[in-house]
Amino acid sequence: MSDQPSILPLAIEGLSYEIGGCRLVGVDRALITKGRRTVVLGPNGAGKTLFLKLCHGLIAPSQGTVAFAGGIKPAARRQAMVLQRPVLLRRSVAGNLRHALAVAGFGYLERRRRTVRMLDQFGLADLSDRPARVLSGGEQQRLAIARAVSVEPELLFLDEPASGLDPSATRQIEEILLGLHADGLTWVMTTHDLAQARRLADDILFFHAGRLIEAAPADRFFAEPDTDAARAFLESRLFW
Template sequence: MRDIASILPLSVDRVSFTGEGRKLVDVVSFAVPAGGLTVLLGPNGAGKSLTLRLCHGLLKPSAGEIAWANGAAGRVKRHAMVFQKPIMLRRSVEANIAHALAAAGISGIERRQRCGAALDRFGLGERAAQPARLLSGGEQQRLAIARAWALRPELLFLDEPTSQLDPAATRQIEELLSGLVAEGITVMMSTHDLGQAKRLANRVLFLHRGRLVEDRPAADFFAGPLAPEARAFLAGELIW
């Protein structure tokens, strides 16, 4: 599963991102060590999704630096991302996984083995030949996670992965994520769901207006946040 040198920790150093004439991410710094599940928490518009995209390399910072351990960014990509609305190709369930592996340079027997393992691991074996776009919302999100898992990432980014799912599908995805962490995959996800953050997070990064206002172990954060914006958010107040 792992090369000799880990890509973690991920270091985010004074990163900003400017768009629409203003700073949408404003001088944010943190590090992501190996292990556990980190939640980016905050109201809509706080900069959670942008921060994930910056970390994954889909966007370039306007200022600051994002660096992987051992200079890994230019050599190897062992991080993957799952989006709020899964992106499904007009192909079968199995072909969606195979396409991602082919794009990553995985071919032949290994690609077939990884496809089979992902289908089994995420309970999609009976759906393998079905068109991916005809799956339910929960099944599509499971497929998106299976597709990312097949790439064998050290770090998995997820952008509000259950915001469009019903409670049963949400519970299933949460159980899968807990299982991935138990397997040794580091997870970083965004959510504005306090209950979900309490259930899953080892660590909370609380964002407000593009700024990181609190970075604490989850148990400490929920026991008593230090930042007034975080206290107001936990109290159910609207913050802008």
């Protein structure tokens, strides 16, 4: 992918995010490991989105650190984030890709080459000239992911990438994520969907009421969770 040193693992320590004296996120310690599919799991309001934004640097922690390997301050291109409701430009599907590549500094030929490849890889070739904003939810999400990975980041954050999509569109997104992982991308995604976490996760970071309360390999988390809150969530008794 690149001969630059890896920005992973990403180490999170003593992280806290507060607004008006109210602590919304608390994480004693967590590690995002290269090559592992990390799923941030928890009910609505658990702090998943805020945690992802803290990791990506969209918001600054009140306390604590998010540190890349070797103290690297990653350049914009090394990591990317796909928001829950992607913000697409008032341009065609291909235009959205070309614009992102231009902003990242790619030259004309490389922009064209990558745009064609992305349209193909993400099943968007037939939609290439369509205004991005008229796409279906699933198509918009595919475009948002294509745009994020077009600049070849090492690490991708995705916030509930399939929320609100029907089962078939959800499955498409999941296939795309598995393919990207197979191609060497490390990603971290949030979900409140237990079945999806089971399908996708190598590692689980389980959030409850703003705190990271369990971090474990997925097989262990699902077989023998440590906390009552995780057990309740797995048995769908936790509706908060």
